Amino acid sequence: MTEWTVHGTRRVYESEWMSVDLDDVEVPQGERFEHHVLRLPFPSTGVVVIEDEKVLLMWRHRFTTGAWGWEIPAGRLEAGEAVETAAIRETEEETGYRVGTIEPLITFNPLNGISSTTTHIFVGTDAIKTGEPDPAEAARIEWVPLNEIHSYIRKGLIPCGITLVALNTYLTLRASSGPA
Structure with missing residues (x-):
C-alpha cells in the first residue's frame, strides 16, 4: 500500500x-x-453531558440542511485554547450548564476524504445550571433519558453526524463496560 x-x-x-x-x-x-x-484552523469539541441516566441535548434548526434535530453542545476552539477548556466553554455558552468534570471519549475526523478537521468528544458530568442557553444556539434544552436515544436516532431526530458519533460511541462503550 x-x-x-x-x-x-x-x-x-x-x-x-x-x-x-x-x-x-x-x-x-x-x-x-x-x-x-x-x-479549518482549529479543531472542534463536543460534550456528552450525563446525569442520572440522562443526556443533555439541544433542539436546534440548521439552515444549511433546513432540518431541526437534537444535538450535543459542540463548537470550535479559540486560538490558543485547550480542547478541554473549549468543551467546557461551549457547553456553558450553548446550554446554560457548566460541567464540573470531563473525560475524553473519542477523537475523530468527520469528513476525512475532503477535510483535515478533527473533533474531540468528551463525557461531561457534575453539570450545574449557571444561566440560560444562547437562543441563537438552541430553541430548547432537555435532559433526554439515555434509553430513548436509539428511538430518537431511528426516528431521524438526531441528524447531526458529530452527535450521532458521540452518542453511539458513549452508548456502545457504556454497554461493554457498564454505566460511567
Missing part, C-alpha cells in the same frame, strides 16, 4: 473560519488531479 502524493496546494478561499484548497495529488496508480480540501 502506498500513500497519495501531494505535489502542491492552491488556496481558492480563506476566512477566519475555514479555507478551501485545491491540492495537486497523485494516486498510487499514477493518476494526477486536483482535489478539493476544506481546512
